[in-house]
Amino acid sequence: MSAYEFKLPDVGEGIDAAQLIEWKVAVGDPVKEDEPLAEVETDKAIVVLPCPADGVVAELRFEPGDEIPVGEVIAVIESAAGAEGAPPSRPPERAPVPAGRGDGAASAPQPAAAATGAAAPRRPLASPATRRRARELGVDLAAVAGSGPGGRILREDVEAAAGAGGARPAPSASSAASRTAPSGETRTIPLRGVRKTIAQRLTEAWQTIPHVIDYREVDAGALLEARDALRARAAARGDERLAKAITLTPLIVKITCRALAEHPYANASVDMERGEIALHGSYHIGIATSAPDGLMVPVVRDADGKTLTELALEIAALAEAARERRLAPEQLRGATFTVNNFGALGIWLGTPIINPPEVANLGIGRLERRPVARGDEVVIRPILPLSVSGDHRVLDGDTLAAFVSRMVELMEQPVLLLEEAR
Amino acid sequence: MVVGELAEPVDLLVVGGGPGGYAAALRAAQLGREVTLVERGGPEALGGSCLHVGCIPSKALIELASGVERTRALGAAGLVCPEVSVDLGRFQEWKRGIVAGLAGGVEQLLSRRGVRVVHGSLRFNQPGRAALTTPDGDVRFLEFRQAIVATGSRPVELAALPFDGERVLDSTGALALDAVPASVAVVGAGYIGLELGTALAKLGASVTIVEALDRILPTVDAALAAPVERRLRGLGIELCLGALARELGDRELVLETPDGERRVPAERVVVAVGRRPNTDDLGLPEAGVQVGPDGLIPVGPDRRATERVAAIGDVVAGPALAHKAMREGIVAAEALSGEPAEFDPAAIPAVVFSDPEIATAGLTEAEARAEGLDVQVSTFPWAASGRARTLGERDGFVRLVADRASDRIVGVHAVGPHASELVAEGTLAIEMVASPDDVAGTIHAHPTLSEALGEAAEVLAGRPLHVVT
Numbered sequence: 068m069s070a071y072e073f074k075l076p077d078v079g080e081g082i083d084a085a086q087l088i089e090w091k092v093a094v095g096d097p098v099k100e101d102e103p104l105a106e107v108e109t110d111k112a113i114v115v116l117p118c119p120a121d122g123v124v125a126e127l128r129f130e131p132g133d134e135i136p137v138g139e140v141i142a143v144i145e146s147a148a149g150a151e152g153a154p155p156s157r158p159p160e161r162a163p164v165p166a167g168r169g170d171g172a173a174s175a176p177q178p179a180a181a182a183t184g185a186a187a188p189r190r191p192l193a194s195p196a197t198r199r200r201a202r203e204l205g206v207d208l209a210a211v212a213g214s215g216p217g218g219r220i221l222r223e224d225v226e227a228a229a230g231a232g233g234a235r236p237a238p239s240a241s242s243a244a245s246r247t248a249p250s251g252e253t254r255t256i257p258l259r260g261v262r263k264t265i266a267q268r269l270t271e272a273w274q275t276i277p278h279v280i281d282y283r284e285v286d287a288g289a290l291l292e293a294r295d296a297l298r299a300r301a302a303a304r305g306d307e308r309l310a311k312a313i314t315l316t317p318l319i320v321k322i323t324c325r326a327l328a329e330h331p332y333a334n335a336s337v338d339m340e341r342g343e344i345a346l347h348g349s350y351h352i353g354i355a356t357s358a359p360d361g362l363m364v365p366v367v368r369d370a371d372g373k374t375l376t377e378l379a380l381e382i383a384a385l386a387e388a389a390r391e392r393r394l395a396p397e398q399l400r401g402a403t404f405t406v407n408n409f410g411a412l413g414i415w416l417g418t419p420i421i422n423p424p425e426v427a428n429l430g431i432g433r434l435e436r437r438p439v440a441r442g443d444e445v446v447i448r449p450i451l452p453l454s455v456s457g458d459h460r461v462l463d464g465d466t467l468a469a470f471v472s473r474m475v476e477l478m479e480q481p482v483l484l485l486e487e488a489r
Numbered sequence: 490m491v492v493g494e495l496a497e498p499v500d501l502l503v504v505g506g507g508p509g510g511y512a513a514a515l516r517a518a519q520l521g522r523e524v525t526l527v528e529r530g531g532p533e534a535l536g537g538s539c540l541h542v543g544c545i546p547s548k549a550l551i552e553l554a555s556g557v558e559r560t561r562a563l564g565a566a567g568l569v570c571p572e573v574s575v576d577l578g579r580f581q582e583w584k585r586g587i588v589a590g591l592a593g594g595v596e597q598l599l600s601r602r603g604v605r606v607v608h609g610s611l612r613f614n615q616p617g618r619a620a621l622t623t624p625d626g627d628v629r630f631l632e633f634r635q636a637i638v639a640t641g642s643r644p645v646e647l648a649a650l651p652f653d654g655e656r657v658l659d660s661t662g663a664l665a666l667d668a669v670p671a672s673v674a675v676v677g678a679g680y681i682g683l684e685l686g687t688a689l690a691k692l693g694a695s696v697t698i699v700e701a702l703d704r705i706l707p708t709v710d711a712a713l714a715a716p717v718e719r720r721l722r723g724l725g726i727e728l729c730l731g732a733l734a735r736e737l738g739d740r741e742l743v744l745e746t747p748d749g750e751r752r753v754p755a756e757r758v759v760v761a762v763g764r765r766p767n768t769d770d771l772g773l774p775e776a777g778v779q780v781g782p783d784g785l786i787p788v789g790p791d792r793r794a795t796e797r798v799a800a801i802g803d804v805v806a807g808p809a810l811a812h813k814a815m816r817e818g819i820v821a822a823e824a825l826s827g828e829p830a831e832f833d834p835a836a837i838p839a840v841v842f843s844d845p846e847i848a849t850a851g852l853t854e855a856e857a858r859a860e861g862l863d864v865q866v867s868t869f870p871w872a873a874s875g876r877a878r879t880l881g882e883r884d885g886f887v888r889l890v891a892d893r894a895s896d897r898i899v900g901v902h903a904v905g906p907h908a909s910e911l912v913a914e915g916t917l918a919i920e921m922v923a924s925p926d927d928v929a930g931t932i933h934a935h936p937t938l939s940e941a942l943g944e945a946a947e948v949l950a951g952r953p954l955h956v957v958t
Contacts, residue, residue, distance in 0.1 A: 189860075192897065193922065194922060195835075202829035217896045217924070219922050
């Protein structure tokens with residue numbers, strides 16, 4: 068028998084510690100190489116650590132919730148060469164439900180097994196359909212404030228919580244009790260992982276970057292026609308996946324790349340210590356995405372070199388990966404510009420906060436049919452509001468406006484993209 | 490372990506074809522899984538104890554017995570029927586027809602959804618591997634990706650009164666009688682004992698019910714049990730409470746009571762003292778599945794006992810009820826297929842087909858107080874219900890338990906005619922977090938028994954029309 072000491076590997080560039088979320092195994096479990104061993108959360112993502120070797124788990128040195136420095140031994144695996152026969156019996160992964168009350172509120176004639184345990188945590192005031200939706204979206208109902216009568220949690224509340232990044236991994240049976248506080252009391256939630264990163268990064272951004280914001284209204288008629296035509300073509304070919312992926316976002320990313328190429332100060336970063344502005348030759352576009360653990364910005368690399376179809380499929384795949392918490396740290400790094408489509412959340416005009424070291428962030432609001440003047444006529448047009456934040460250290464009102472004006476021009480007349488199409 | 494044995498690959502293995510097992514198999518098949526269902530009793534046993542020797546046959550017997558009883562009771566209403574007689578032989582034929590029809594339905598559903606049904610008894614011998622012994626004694630090996638244990642439960646035997654299929658019967662034997670015995674002693678005043686004892690008494694047997702505890706239906710609120718106890722006595726059933734069955738005598742049963750030894754007539758003895766989970770002979774430890782000292786398998790909210798094995802129904806904690814097993818089966822099938830599923834009912838309804846029926850869902854008043862709720866209770870008596878009176882019923886009530894703080898119904902309890910059907914509305918109210926005002930504001934048809942629920946809600950809302958508070 069030999070023991071293998073498993074050290075926390077470097078799970079991502081520049082990360083020196085990770086928080087243990089969950090062991091996937093218990094001491095005494097037989098394990099196989101590459102089986103999931105543990106889930107850890109870094110500042111940027113949730114990572115599943117595979118088991119390094121075949122054997123039996125001899126030691127697990129940390130508890131869920133612990134911060135583990137990279138390089139620390141987290142588990143010891145005994146390799147059980149030659150040990151044949153039945154593996155040791157495995158305890159259930161989940162804590163058993165207490166008899167009786169834990170199964171819901173069965174108060175019925177039932178076998179004597181229904182021992183009365185401690186009072187169960189108070190049930191969330193939600194119907195079965197709402198509870199199902201919460202499970203689908205990974206929302207912890209105990210943390211959702213209901214907007215219905217008497218604090219009842221409605222399906223909309225769950226969906227809003229998921230959209231606002233209120234979604235949490237479904238609580239395990241054991242943590243559910245500790246999470247739930249009686250109504251009226253304040254619950255404290257440790258500021259860790261993705262949430263902590265968001266808090267630190269945005270505080271830094273808001274405190275150090277002088278934001279200048281350019282607000283516009285775009286007549287999106289032609290852009291919508293373009294989207295519909297592309298979508299219809301994909302559908303006609305029977306490519307449902309692509310048809311679904313063709314939204315305004317890939318079109319806007321395409322347009323953004325063109326506008327950025329013409330306005331290099333919007334695709335830049337600033338280093339105050341060195342006293343340098345870097346104008347980037349690559350166009351890596353971050354797509355702000357609501358994910359179960361909070362805001363995630365997966366990055367489409369070299370977006371300028373990709374066809375619209377490629378962009379559409381890649382953005383859809385990144386959004387899905389973000390929702391399923393499958394994004395790797397390298398998929399979240401290196402953006403030179405961010406597109407933030409918050410219109411789906413119902414927001415008309417928002418204030419995009421710049422994601423350093425980038426210097427601009429494009430916010431897209433809610434598309435609405437609105438009455439507008441065309442000549443002396445009032446006509447109804449689909450209007451898309453834009454709000455573009457620029458870092459005033461790099462972009463002045465006029466340089467930002469020039470970039471945004473070009474964006475608006477290309478969005479209102481996407482045919483102009485043909486001008487320099489190769 | 491035999492070396493070199495060939496194992497058949499199975500995607501999802503469901504062990505047991507009762508209500509939980511077949512529901513799990515159907516749901517999993519809907520989700521695109523390839524399901525193999527193993528039934529120990531063979532394809533004709535699909536539907537489990539519930540269908541073959543439990544819920545369905547007992548309801549058939551109760552229907553016959555209440556028909557007899559109602560024919561007598563309606564004498565006062567003007568029904569003249571000088572002689573009512575019962576042919577249990579014909580009943581058995583009728584019952585077999587019902588059961589066979591329903592079992593055929595289950596088989597058809599499974600086959601249409603592409604579930605493979607295998608005949609034989611199964612034993613796990615490794616995680617991911619099981620041996621199946623077919624009726625011919627052949628042994629086949631199955632290598633499964635995932636499994637759902639749904640093996641149900643069986644009646645508990647008393648050491649002093651082992652089942653012999655002749656004098657001492659379990660519930661299965663009692664439901665298979667083809668003649669009404671002159672006298673029957675029923676040991677156990679839980680719901681199974683009461684249902685059987687009541688039916689046999691209505692069919693003409695002289696019935697004694699023996700219970701070790703000092704009351705009938707020990708797990709049911711005493712107020713709900715009281716009308717049932719009155720009816721049992723009205724039917725001439727002898728209740729021996731606080732009594733233990735000692736031994737079998739000649740056409741009698743010897744009891745030990747607080748007042749000394751007693752002998753009660755017992756051409757047949759029916760023992761219904763509980764059920765035991767079928768988890769002892771499955772090789773569960775070999776599959777990495779723990780079994781508690783009570784024979785139950787500890788599972789998580791998604792009914793998984795290990796990463797790949799789930800357990801549902803009577804083999805896990807909670808009431809041993811078919812509808813609970815069915816829902817758990819659906820949850821387990823979904824969870825093992827990667828769907829976010831949890832068994833999280835706010836209420837599991839429970840029904841006793843006693844006379845009158847008892848049905849409950851959610852919290853009792855005492856349980857609601859124990860949970861620290863701001864409890865409000867209202868009761869509507871059947872004596873104030875027009876429909877109940879035309880049914881010749883006036884004993885019993887509907888009761889609602891509410892939490893004033895959150896303004897919601899948390900419990901519904903009924904004892905009376907068709908309580909088994911009435912509980913559904915209350916269960917929905919609990920799941921939907923309905924306010925008493927929601928139920929009171931819903932128009933209930935007149936004249937029906939369901940009005941009582943609306944009236945009980947009106948009482949909670951503080952404005953009842955038909956009761957004076």
